[in-house]
Amino acid sequence: MELIDKLSILADAAKYDASCASSGAPKRSSEGKSGLGSTNGMGICHSYTPDGRCVSLLKILLTNFCLYDCQYCVNRRSSDVPRVRFTPEEVVTLTLDFYRRNCVSGLFLSSGIIRSADYTMEQLIRVAKLLREEHEFRGYIHLKTIPEADPALIEEAGRYADRLSVNIELPTDASLQTLAPEKQLGSIKQAMQTIYTGLQTVLNEPRAPKFAPAGQSTQMIVGADDTDDSTILHSAQALYGNFRLRRVYYSAFSPIPNSPKSVPLAAPPLMREHRLYQADFLLRNYGFTAGELFKGPGHLALDIDPKLAWALENRDVFPLDLNHAEASLIARIPGIGLRTTERLVELRRQRRIRYEDLTRMRCVLAKAKPFFITSDYHPQQAEVTSHLLYQQLRDRPAPQQMGLWG
């Protein structure tokens, strides 16, 4: 089969992985050297597809032959898709070609499980090794890790890759048993532990060989089963804590062709995914805990963002005086982000903050207004009940034409 046919099938098979990040790699440069490629820690999005997702890496499967039968996956063994396989050399050629064109900043390679976990992992490593050693490629490499592979192979992968990831897929053992019978939470976490140990070993050892300097990430599928947001975010929090993951990606389940009965055939829950990312951001950067965002089991609200939802539940904290409040609390005001907080703190060292200053900073005033005080402003809405504020601030779906047939 022609290379271009393989490319079309294996790119189509790889699109369900959400991550395309090329950030976090150490500074590397090819200036005056043979070989190709550089990284500087910042990711570059070289293009965007009409689904609004960025194209930063050549995201591809080595093969879509797979022995597993994960129900949510287009490449499961019972799926009726054309099957092809790249040679490692073909992936190398494509990566270098796209890289020279400045279409991508590196490679994100994953694979179906062929023969055995170890064999598959060896093939993935071979591609990375060819790129790094034969072609002196200094761009970004992200390797998907096969959980059941020998830890020695995972360690080898870490020497070539900037980032390693093991997909947790579903946050509970019960869901995995139903939808991905060959996968086990135990072995997935074991692989994360292996990567974590590898990262810890080279930490503070400047002379040690590099190990996955951009850290590890994972992905959870949202909406393929009935796991609630609370469970999802509590397990994300545990993953950040236990394995120091850089990112947990949430992938709204998109229906696959010839969908089995066990997974929904509905449109992907994009809004839910969006709210999960917002909440995840609050966990990683704003010092929130999952317990603060959820009173019990359940989902995040779809019509208000999680920070606003928290503020409405915790009115006793507000309104906050921007001229005196701690920075970490200012960042908890809905509509005011980390950047604005930084700017406010910088400004109040020079003079007192006035309402007008906020209009010039990029914050969502309509949302923030009820929750802060400045030297010339006290919110009228401070006394309004949370329920009424919720009614005023929630997103309303645009009115839709009713269906002709009811």
Add this chain to the structure above:
Amino acid sequence: MIHLDCDDLFDTWRQQARWLLSHEVDPSLVSWASEGVADLFASDDAPPETQGPFQARIPRTLLDTLERAARYRGDQRWSLLYEVLWRVSHGDRTAVLAGDKLGSELQRRIKQIQREAHHLHAFVRFVAMPEGEGPHYVAWHEPAHDILHSASEHFIGRMGRHRWLIATPRDGVYYDGERLIHQRRCPIEWQQLAQNADDPHSDMWLTYYSHIFNPARLNPTVMQGHLPMRFWKNLPEGALIPGLIIQARTGKQQDGQASGIKGRGGKRITLGDAERLQNP
């Protein structure tokens, strides 16, 4: 009213601003020619020849900030910078802060500059040239601000020993393997080379682009936020975008698979005995 022209060069502007500041010329009394448009209120007041008595202490970081903001193409490109300089040199540091009226405009410009530099790093598309003396790779790009010279250094680290050229409607850069050469007026040969480069192997990238797109997640608004339409015409994938959107809206939105994969003859896999042993 003093009317000046710095030929859109930061160093020239800096000299002029230094004279003005030393004479404590109020910002409202100065204007700079922008983009060849004559100022309606320009008069023949000659700028002061010698240095005046006022000695301002200008921190190095402020000059760096101003130099970055100077890459912005737009109205009041230079007079805004002078006003900031004036206020800071008279003890008002808020002039550079986003909370201030002037400072917020300054910060907005710097942000635009950074964004445009990032656009260069992301959206330049190199085309390989036939073997020869000249560049190995050429690209045509249309930046909205004067970022080419400073931002194109990024490609020195990226492209290794390759020689490459980026031409724009105004300026151009050529890396000859050792030095980065910047031409304020891009030579017409460079422009022609970049605009007429033949690319017989572009189909791989186009195939990848259309197959990595998930039609079930169609979201053109978000896409346009990140990839403004003005770049589409110079991106090889730009021409595919409207077609992919329409395809998704007319039926391909039900699942994630790209059209063209379906109906190619699939293959279900049965587990052989050996595989069953390895994967119990």
